Amino acid sequence: MKCFYCKGDMEESTTSHAVTLEDCVVIVKDVPCTRCRQCGEAYFSDKIADELDRIVDSFRKSKTEIAVVHYASART
Numbered sequence: 001m002k003c004f005y006c007k008g009d010m011e012e013s014t015t016s017h018a019v020t021l022e023d024c025v026v027i028v029k030d031v032p033c034t035r036c037r038q039c040g041e042a043y044f045s046d047k048i049a050d051e052l053d054r055i056v057d058s059f060r061k062s063k064t065e066i067a068v069v070h071y072a073s074a075r076t
Ligand SMILES: [Zn+2]
Pocket: 003, 004, 005, 006, 007, 008, 036, 037, 038, 039, 040, 041
């Protein structure tokens, strides 16, 4: 797989994923991803992306302003 932006080589890595909801910021740390060695762009597989949606969604109705979770402990 090559980077969509710069066609650089990709490598397995982890990254932090931050999402801003209406009144809450959710930060998911240590998310497995594939990262471009050249420009640093991170890509998530469909499975990981679905899991991230689910994790972020679970905070949608919470009253927390900032939530920081680790991917490995937040996923089911
Ligand atoms: Zn790139």
